[in-house]
Amino acid sequence: MTIKKGDNIIVLAGKDKGKKSKIVRVFPKSGKVLVEAVNVVKKHQKKRKEGEKGQVVSRPMPIDVSNVLLFCAKCDKGSRAKASIVNSKKLRVCYKCSSEF
Numbered sequence: 001m002t003i004k005k006g007d008n009i010i011v012l013a014g015k016d017k018g019k020k021s022k023i024v025r026v027f028p029k030s031g032k033v034l035v036e037a038v039n040v041v042k043k044h045q046k047k048r049k050e051g052e053k054g055q056v057v058s059r060p061m062p063i064d065v066s067n068v069l070l071f072c073a074k075c076d077k078g079s080r081a082k083a084s085i086v087n088s089k090k091l092r093v094c095y096k097c098s099s100e101f
């Protein structure tokens, strides 16, 4: 996967389509990513103790990595990354404008 934790991305599909956000976590084995404030589901948390109120907690669920695209600040849109070798270091750059992600 070319996407890493902390990357700025744009969502391509689902209920948060078009939303810009940030990668919180990557799951390389399942090909999924956890994105800040994207694909948020509400879950009812049952009361654990007597007298305590049950509450609704919202939390993001992982989405398929194919549903996000790295966001290029220079192009101001989502873009594919390509690998580029600069000073024998491997970098990820924008497919269109070649600026570094």
Ligand SMILES: [Zn+2]
Residues within 6 Å of the ligand: 072, 073, 074, 075, 076, 079, 094, 095, 096, 097, 098, 099
């Ligand atoms: Zn670009």
